[in-house]
Amino acid sequence: MGESNVCAARNSNCVFEAKYHLLSLCKSCTARLAARGSSPTYRFALVKGKIMEMFLGTIVPVAFPFAPRGFMTCAGQLLSIAQNSALFSLLGTTYGGDGQSTFALPDLRGRVAVGAAQGATGRIAADMGTVAGNAATTAILNGTGVAAVTLTVANLPAHNHTATFAASGGGGASTLNVSTDVATTSQAAPNSYLATGKAGGLNQPLMYRPDAGSGTAALNAGSISGGGGGGGTVTVNNTGSGTPLQAPVTVSVNGQIPTVPPFVGVQYIICVEGIFPSRN
Missing domain, CATH: 3.90.1340 (heat- and protease-stable fragment of the bacteriophage t4 short fibre, domain 3)
Structure with missing residues (x-):
């Protein structure tokens, strides 16, 4: 037969039960346990004066x-x-x-600890025993008791902005230089260049002076010079559009994006x- 759950000393403050050793044992019950080679193990909680056994x-x-x-x-x-x-x-x-x-x-x-949710829609997919996250690489604990990560441009989703361009200034000046050599022909031969005009036969003025070579009828590069300039302002609007996508979070000690509550x-x-x- 098992032992009675009644205190050996009839002490109302002694909580004793034969099968499991509970809290607040009096000296008589402690000695009784010692006599049979047992010692109290605390596996229970006292809730509103009643013993609650732990599973x-x-x-x-x-x-x-x-x-x-x-x-x-x-x-x-x-x-x-x-x-x-x-x-x-x-x-x-x-x-x-x-x-x-x-x-x-x-x-x-x-x-x-997160409540296990096997395949639940809209919740963290955490099966029993699932371990996620890495405290060594995904968060940095600072003195305020929150974790912080850094978001860089590489972490942003693909997006675009509209922009407008308003031109200003513009224009330029060019100079066409003519040689002081006397022209010898009225035909623009290959590699010829503009020269000093001269009256020719049949009222055709002489304007060009041929040079040795072959190719298209192009003026000598040394005869032409020019330049130009301009300016303007590009305005990028703050609003735009983009497509959300999953992006990795880059961790850095320089960031202050909180990810963990106090x-x-x-x-x-x-x-x-x-x-x-x-x-x-």
Whole structure:
């Protein structure tokens, strides 16, 4: 027969139960446990004066920096399947381990727990055990408790702006130089150049002077000079159009684009000795 859950000293402040060792044991019950080789393990919470038993695998945040008896920190550590078969039957290798001799606890150090949503539309696609993000490369924690990244031009989606051009100034001047040589022909022969005019036969003035060579009838390059100039203003409108696209975010210590809300660090612990949860 199991032991009675009545305090051995009839102490109303002593919380004792034979199968599980609870909180606030009196000296008589503590001695009783010691006599049978047991010691209290704390696996329960006191809610409105009543004992609430913890299910195996329950994760709770606590404000103290250690794991009480019956709990372990959620730090991704590997546990022996042989020594934790009940917990393994619940977690499996969801959070790691080889499934042969070891399995892993969830690692919530520096991470935020997100409700698992398998294929839910409009929500984060986070299956049980999904780990996303990399604190080493995707965010930088600064003294204000927020994370920041830098967006560069390479991160912007493809887009365009309308622009207008208003011309101003413009114009130019050119000079056509004529040689002082006396012209010898009225025909523009290849490689000829303008020369000093001279009266020719049949009232045809002589204007050109041929030179040796062949090709098209082009004036000598040295006979022509010119120049010009202009100006204007290009105005780019602020409004435009573009097509949204996914772009990587470049991380830099020079940016101040917040990506994480203000937070406070607490410790997450998981129950490794508790009541096995029933599906029914």
